[in-house]
Amino acid sequence: MKKLGINIEVHLPMRLRIYRFFDIGNNHYYYDDYVNEYYTRKISEESYLPANRILSDLIHKYGEKIEINFLFSGVVLDQFELYAPEAIESFKSLIGAGSVNLVSGSYSNSFGPVTDKAEYQQQVNFQKKRISALFGKEPLDLPYSWLNNSGAPYKDAIIKRENQDETVNLFVPYNIFGNNQVMNSVILEILKLFTDEEYSKSDFESIHTHDTENNLLSSQLVSFSSTVEDKNIGLFYASCNEMQIDALEKLNSIRRKIRKCDDPVLVKDWLFLQSCDHFYYMNPDLYEDTNFKFSFIPYDSPYMAYINYMNILDDFSGRFTMMNINEISVNEPAMKKWTRILKKSPVMDLLE
Amino acid sequence: MYGWEFPPQITGGLGTACYGITKSLAKHNVDVLFVVPKAFGNEDKRFATLQDAGEIPVKYLRSNAGVFWEKVLYKEISAKLIPYTTPGEYSKKVEESVLKSSSGKNPGEPGFLPFSGNYGNDLWNEIERFSMLTAVLAKNEKYNIIHAHDWMTFPAAMEAKKISRKPLVVHIHATEFDRSGRSVNKDIFNIEKTGMDKADKIITVSNFTKNILVNRYFINPGKIETIHNGVEKSSQPELHALKSIHDERIVTFLGRITYQKGPEYFIEAAYKILKKKSNVRFVMAGSGDLKNSIVKHVENLGISARVSFPGFLNGDEIKKLFARTDVFVMPSVSEPFGISPLEALRSGVPVIISKQSGVSEVIKHAIKVDHWDTDTLSDAIYGVLNYRTLSNLLKVKGNNDLNGLEWEKTGKHILDVYKSLV
Numbered sequence: 001m002k003k004l005g006i007n008i009e010v011h012l013p014m015r016l017r018i019y020r021f022f023d024i025g026n027n028h029y030y031y032d033d034y035v036n037e038y039y040t041r042k043i044s045e046e047s048y049l050p051a052n053r054i055l056s057d058l059i060h061k062y063g064e065k066i067e068i069n070f071l072f073s074g075v076v077l078d079q080f081e082l083y084a085p086e087a088i089e090s091f092k093s094l095i096g097a098g099s100v101n102l103v104s105g106s107y108s109n110s111f112g113p114v115t116d117k118a119e120y121q122q123q124v125n126f127q128k129k130r131i132s133a134l135f136g137k138e139p140l141d142l143p144y145s146w147l148n149n150s151g152a153p154y155k156d157a158i159i160k161r162e163n164q165d166e167t168v169n170l171f172v173p174y175n176i177f178g179n180n181q182v183m184n185s186v187i188l189e190i191l192k193l194f195t196d197e198e199y200s201k202s203d204f205e206s207i208h209t210h211d212t213e214n215n216l217l218s219s220q221l222v223s224f225s226s227t228v229e230d231k232n233i234g235l236f237y238a239s240c241n242e243m244q245i246d247a248l249e250k251l252n253s254i255r256r257k258i259r260k261c262d263d264p265v266l267v268k269d270w271l272f273l274q275s276c277d278h279f280y281y282m283n284p285d286l287y288e289d290t291n292f293k294f295s296f297i298p299y300d301s302p303y304m305a306y307i308n309y310m311n312i313l314d315d316f317s318g319r320f321t322m323m324n325i326n327e328i329s330v331n332e333p334a335m336k337k338w339t340r341i342l343k344k345s346p347v348m349d350l351l352e
Numbered sequence: 353m354y355g356w357e358f359p360p361q362i363t364g365g366l367g368t369a370c371y372g373i374t375k376s377l378a379k380h381n382v383d384v385l386f387v388v389p390k391a392f393g394n395e396d397k398r399f400a401t402l403q404d405a406g407e408i409p410v411k412y413l414r415s416n417a418g419v420f421w422e423k424v425l426y427k428e429i430s431a432k433l434i435p436y437t438t439p440g441e442y443s444k445k446v447e448e449s450v451l452k453s454s455s456g457k458n459p460g461e462p463g464f465l466p467f468s469g470n471y472g473n474d475l476w477n478e479i480e481r482f483s484m485l486t487a488v489l490a491k492n493e494k495y496n497i498i499h500a501h502d503w504m505t506f507p508a509a510m511e512a513k514k515i516s517r518k519p520l521v522v523h524i525h526a527t528e529f530d531r532s533g534r535s536v537n538k539d540i541f542n543i544e545k546t547g548m549d550k551a552d553k554i555i556t557v558s559n560f561t562k563n564i565l566v567n568r569y570f571i572n573p574g575k576i577e578t579i580h581n582g583v584e585k586s587s588q589p590e591l592h593a594l595k596s597i598h599d600e601r602i603v604t605f606l607g608r609i610t611y612q613k614g615p616e617y618f619i620e621a622a623y624k625i626l627k628k629k630s631n632v633r634f635v636m637a638g639s640g641d642l643k644n645s646i647v648k649h650v651e652n653l654g655i656s657a658r659v660s661f662p663g664f665l666n667g668d669e670i671k672k673l674f675a676r677t678d679v680f681v682m683p684s685v686s687e688p689f690g691i692s693p694l695e696a697l698r699s700g701v702p703v704i705i706s707k708q709s710g711v712s713e714v715i716k717h718a719i720k721v722d723h724w725d726t727d728t729l730s731d732a733i734y735g736v737l738n739y740r741t742l743s744n745l746l747k748v749k750g751n752n753d754l755n756g757l758e759w760e761k762t763g764k765h766i767l768d769v770y771k772s773l774v
Binding site for chain 2: 022306
């Protein structure tokens, strides 16, 4: 084996606050600032920064044999800028060390082209602009993409072998680096790859990075050639439950309205609302598996997750029917929060 | 088996559960003699021999009354629940009732004791009379097990155990803590605890109740077996509901309008919803000690036009109500089991239930909320009314959850408990 590609996906959704039916029409701020700040800072300090240091060491040791590809969602960059700017600094220095690429993908970590190709393209454009502006480096378009199975976050790292050029690609959701044990086991696996030629004959392989036996929500790696797409769409919808499909249809009905809109607040909301995580919480299996320690579950049940999200979409949809778009955010404190978000990551630049 | 009510003459879930239990035991070839204070003649007697306590002939009443009187403890009874009785008054009452029922018979000839079978002012007296009869029954009937349902029957059951030395199973369908929260009646608590202590095995209708017995009554958990209640299968397909002709959505509460059932939380949630959505009707079917104050509260909130109080409904009326209900709510403060949401699911109605209930242990597809959290409760109700997909999902999958809640399973489990004692 000549080269090891480590593909790392970094994403944190903008978490939604408890949004009641009586908020519809009255309150247009959908996010839980406390949770977002807490969780972003926590994961940055406990996972990302330490993991970056380890990666930095790997690059030092193995130089050209390693290639690291980071896929950042736009949303996680928004959260870093708001709540954990030191994470940005850490990634910047890692990127500067060489052997690191940035990869293009959807701004929201949405379901991708499976649900709407044009929307996905728009999101990729947004994400690329954001990354270029922030890191001063143009992201690459790689021929594969992460496709979530019903919007599940990844629990395992996956190895894919490209036998032609003898590259082994390792796909890692950065969130799994939740503790040192996990980090060590992944690093051990990586080292094994370099030393053991006969490691495995199969194309795909999972490294179990935690102790659960049944991995209910394993991610699927998909290459985007047109022949595979229809099958993916079918598979994708087949794996969704009625609540998820209903919510996706509601999103679709709003899509037409948002295309004509250039209001920065609405566009930002639109991007935040499309994270597949929101749909993930509508999966009943999540509430059964008591081993789901990695995921923070803000809801009691998939039904309340669905109700919360649909209430928000109801309000969001309603804002487009208002005559005067400037009157949207009547709520003063909400407007202040929005100003802060927009200052850190201006959307107007994306829209140009 | 000792019980206090049997369908159709029921006030709540206890009678329904007793019927389900006896029916399932019969299917497992267990002969049940079910003793109630009063049988009304219209009961389904296919599965158990129903014994009306008022028809048990009692001999030598006058001399026996004295003997029994020694065993009756002098009790101070809270005025709220039952009338105060002095020892002198009590024995006078017994003799009076004895005289009334024997009417013209001579002492020494068989007479009968009167029972109303309800939970009225005479409750303590009825409980004592009920226990007096066990001496008669215990001697004359042949049985292997004594099985007593809830505290009213415990004095009787304990007498039976003493006389016959057969094993005693007590079945807890509700405790004083469920019924009264903080203001627990000490006398009832004592009877409950004595019964549980003297029993050879205790059956509770949920783990929720089992925990109460362990923590509040200090019972050894090893002695307690949780056996969930079941639900009768419906005879006709009930999923095709007659929805309202108007645009009005109906939210139903079915149960006694009393502290335990959380009626105030229902009304608070109703108020929140009506502020946003006006074409909803909230139906409170049932009667109870809090009914008048709830009606007043509804008036004060200005929502009387949208809240209905049809009173206590019988089986058919309940089915008709369910046929028109869009969502069923059970906001109980402390519900040992709760058969009514299962009946609602059987009728194709999505349900929202209190987390503080036993039935939440057996239904998967229901929205479960903390009973006091009226924001979440109202949000859940609104969600089910507003989002058709959710309503359909809960209806269909909730109905499927009923598979596996057959009374047969309950009966088998109870039979296993019997076998372990015999």
